[in-house]
Amino acid sequence: MSTIAGITYVPDYLDQKTHDQLLAAVDEHPWITSVDHGVQVYGYSYDHSLRAAYRIGELPSWATALADRLRQDGYVERAPNQLVANEYPPGHGMFDHVDQEVFGDVVMSVSLGSTCAMQFTRAEPDATETLLLAPKSLLVLSGEARFGWKHGIPARTSDVWNGREYPRSRRVSLTFRAVPARPADDSLRLPPPAR
Numbered sequence: 001m002s003t004i005a006g007i008t009y010v011p012d013y014l015d016q017k018t019h020d021q022l023l024a025a026v027d028e029h030p031w032i033t034s035v036d037h038g039v040q041v042y043g044y045s046y047d048h049s050l051r052a053a054y055r056i057g058e059l060p061s062w063a064t065a066l067a068d069r070l071r072q073d074g075y076v077e078r079a080p081n082q083l084v085a086n087e088y089p090p091g092h093g094m095f096d097h098v099d100q101e102v103f104g105d106v107v108m109s110v111s112l113g114s115t116c117a118m119q120f121t122r123a124e125p126d127a128t129e130t131l132l133l134a135p136k137s138l139l140v141l142s143g144e145a146r147f148g149w150k151h152g153i154p155a156r157t158s159d160v161w162n163g164r165e166y167p168r169s170r171r172v173s174l175t176f177r178a179v180p181a182r183p184a185d186d187s188l189r190l191p192p193p194a195r
Helices: 016-026 061-072 143-147
Strands: 007-010 032-034 037-042 044-047 052-055 082-088 094-097 107-113 116-122 127-133 138-141 150-153 158-161 164-167 171-177
Touching: 007 127, 016 061, 016 107, 016 171, 061 171, 116 158, 127 158
Parallel strands: none
Antiparallel strands: 007 138, 032 037, 037 082, 044 052, 082 171, 094 150, 107 138, 107 171, 116 127, 116 150, 158 164
16 A cells, blocks of 8 residues: 555445446547547546636536545545546556646546556655556545655556566546636636637
């Protein structure tokens, strides 16, 4: 387990049937190619030039029950209203980053498909920690883990954890966030078109 404050890891958050249903449901929607992996974005998107989230619609029906469960189980105060599904082929990773502040104080990720190792790093004091994420698991980042550490997935075809090798296959992550409401406006309008 992790020693980083603010990390909650639940190895079998989903049962096998729910895992398989979610994986089938997300695959019914088109994947958009982003750099080197597939992406689906629901609820809110992010404009990097404005550093702002903007509403693009609702969560798909297959995700709302899981979003409600995350709230009911106490991982977040409001039901998540934003979801990014990422599809990672074997050997692909995710660059080290901290999620934008506009996405709220809690980031929750459900792993489907393959096992992978997630790496947490910080510059001062210099530290690195690794956590193995299994399919059906839930990872919750809040507090220090959410804002004080970068997280990423090294690009490789297998991970070694406690002396055992875990070959990677296709992995899908469902990352939920509860974007805070603006005063009297939870819709956050689209940014103005570029001129």
